[in-house]
Amino acid sequence: MATPNWIEDFACASYKLWRGHDPEAHLPFNVFGLYGYYERLWIEKLNEAVMCLNESGIGVAEAADAMPNPSSCRLMLMLTVMQMRNAGTEPSTEKHLANFFYDVIQHKMNGGDVFAASANNAHTTSMVSDIISSAEWNRADSASARVFGQLCVGLGTLVHGLYNDWFTDYSYEMYGPYTINGKTLLIRDFNDLKPVDVWPETRKLRFKRVRVLASYQNLDCKISYVGCHATYSRQLPESLKSYAICADGRWISAEELEDTASYYLAAAQRQFTEYSRLPLERQKEIYFVQEAYQLRALFELAGMDWKPSEAFYKSVKNQPLLPSPWPDYNLTFKAYKEKFGINRLTAAYA
């Protein structure tokens, strides 16, 4: 089988994600320290799920519906390639899993850029039009623009505290930028703010799903590989012209904005403070649940138990974190492709 062209696109787009990132910044702990203990188990589980779908005749469209948003799938593809390199996975399995993730992301992107090299444009023109016309928009002024920014931070930070540094994209997706009548539209989806199977206490939180629409003027925005890592040419509050917020199917009014923002900033700080104070052994356990929870729907579609087996927990229990296989993220492109498993993936197709 010839090496698919998409691997080079994947390499180029994912490379940009790492440049300028700092290993010390991983919170609450650097999960790469668990690589070396457990990733074979995870790869086997993923592979089993994909094989079950194949044997059941479940196609890409149905599988894609059971997968999380595009950025989450892109990050999982990248981490899976890294895990497979570390684990020395067989070439046939590498291809099998890589092809699965690619097919799913391609389906979800509706013709948009699969690896979001500069935009996460998963919506067609008519989809964007429908989203805009059905929203209840509020005009932004300088005060409300700042509060709107606080709401976005509160929601994003809560997600960070629910899912750790690696799985944030599961519940924080940013789509766009879309240019509509000279303005820049960004769509933020916080699709699971109450993951009770991971954090039971979240059942008390206000909303499960929040969609935030924002229209900006004179703003250049670039999304590289994953939505929540967008960069901008200007400060966002200065550019915001209008916004709309839908929480569990209800549009949030301008009068509710400040209270909602304050609520989520406080919830976010509480959640992360609680998370970071847990002992490392407990954080490791939660990590496995977080990783599997992202693919709960996929595992269930494959007729499998989504929850991590005892083997996962046993593999890391009372074990020290290992040195990360990737201590340096500021590499040349050539070095990146070698160290992050891209070359190994390419060789799997040879």
Place this chain on the structure above:
Amino acid sequence: MKKILSGTGASPGTASGTVRLVKDANDTPRFRPGEILVTHLTNPSMIMMMARAAGIITDVGGVTSHPAIVSREFGIPCVVATRRATEILSDGMQVKIDGTTGEVFLVDNNGNTELD
């Protein structure tokens, strides 16, 4: 102008204010609105302080790290990867930060950026 730190501009704009060094959420009660938050690296437990800050300076981090992402949403300037912010800056110092160029300047008592 007396530039005292150089790092990576992670969120555009400029701001002047009083330095406040913080380590974790326990510092929240003593952080005043409009201060310049200085720390080794921000984390989500600092979010309430970050929401009140006029600007953020960190020792480490990149343009996609936590302080960068949050600062851009808040619309406040941020400089990361200065390496020595927590060593050189101390509570009460008056600084001006430029999140576009990644520079931090010392400001005198009259609000002027100090000359060499």
